[in-house]
Amino acid sequence: MIRYFFIIPLLLSLFWLLYLRANGWSIKQGYKGFIYIAVLSAVIAAFYTTMMFLTGS
Numbered sequence: 085m086i087r088y089f090f091i092i093p094l095l096l097s098l099f100w101l102l103y104l105r106a107n108g109w110s111i112k113q114g115y116k117g118f119i120y121i122a123v124l125s126a127v128i129a130a131f132y133t134t135m136m137f138l139t140g141s
Contacts, residue, residue, distance in 0.1 A: 089128070089129065089132065092125055092128065093121055093122065093124075093125035096121045096124075096125070097118060097121055100114060100117050100118065100121060101114075104117075
């Protein structure tokens with residue numbers, strides 16, 4: 085299951101891109117949103133990595 089977590093940031097980025105296009109905004113205008121997605125994904129990855137080490141799984 086963990087091996088599929090790379091899909092989360094890909095899907096979030098795709099949805100963000102579709103949202104930007106639907107509202108007529110450029111990627112440059114939505115750049116901050118992509119940064120937020122990257123940070124959120126890194127936090128999720130760090131959490132699950134920490135839990136794996138703590139539980140010994």
